[in-house]
Amino acid sequence: MISIVFPHAMNSENDAVLQLKLKMLEENSTYPYEILMLSNTGRPDLVYESWDWMMRRAKYDLILWDNSDIIYAPKFMDNIIKHKDDADWLGLELVECGAIGVADTNICKDFGRTASSFDRSSFEKWVEEYSSNRSSIRNGFCWYSPSVWKKSWYIKMGGFDFTKPFPHPNDSEFRDRCIAAGSTFAVVNSFAYHFQRAGENRGEKPERE
Numbered sequence: 001m002i003s004i005v006f007p008h009a010m011n012s013e014n015d016a017v018l019q020l021k022l023k024m025l026e027e028n029s030t031y032p033y034e035i036l037m038l039s040n041t042g043r044p045d046l047v048y049e050s051w052d053w054m055m056r057r058a059k060y061d062l063i064l065w066d067n068s069d070i071i072y073a074p075k076f077m078d079n080i081i082k083h084k085d086d087a088d089w090l091g092l093e094l095v096e097c098g099a100i101g102v103a104d105t106n107i108c109k110d111f112g113r114t115a116s117s118f119d120r121s122s123f124e125k126w127v128e129e130y131s132s133n134r135s136s137i138r139n140g141f142c143w144y145s146p147s148v149w150k151k152s153w154y155i156k157m158g159g160f161d162f163t164k165p166f167p168h169p170n171d172s173e174f175r176d177r178c179i180a181a182g183s184t185f186a187v188v189n190s191f192a193y194h195f196q197r198a199g200e201n202r203g204e205k206p207e208r209e
Helices: 012-028 044-056 076-082 120-131 151-156 170-180
Strands: 002-008 033-039 062-065 070-072 089-096 137-139 147-150 185-194
Touching (some): 120 185
Parallel strands (some): 002 062
16 A cells, blocks of 8 residues: 655646546556645745655555656556565656656656657556566665655654755755665666656757667
8 A cells, every 4th residue: 555645736738747647547556545646836845845744644654755747657566565665765767758867877768758749558568578577676776756665764764854945955865864874775676757847848859768
């Protein structure tokens, strides 16, 4: 059982991505889940405060720290549940469309930059083939959101410090605090796709394949 928590910035493209996200969550989830969503219309500075508010009120102890512009491949929950006790911070393999730069930890592969252009069948086929011969878990850090941790651990770690509003890197500072405390990090063989800058597609080419 997983609590999925994410803020949502309301605009036409983000709203379309959100509808795709909800549909794919319903079709690709293999365990019960709840969704907690807060709309931050015109207030992106409240994003960390929104995440914190939802995490502390989540029904389940296992929390997927999420964003509304991220969708998930089939059976993405399986390795999360399998390895939920194997690390404090579980990352998912994140595929990004390349609308802006892609971090070295992530995978740049363009399956569409808007909900209407998204090639779901190709994405899901690629994930099935790419993930087939990989270990179900590996040590290390992948990215920030999406990640999975336990509510009890998040509260014990003190949660996000949102006294400095976005775009201050509170997620990075939270990670540094976790590292200093000796927390463990791993990445599961589960896949998510990020519509970078949904609603703000500028048409840049991916930096690398």
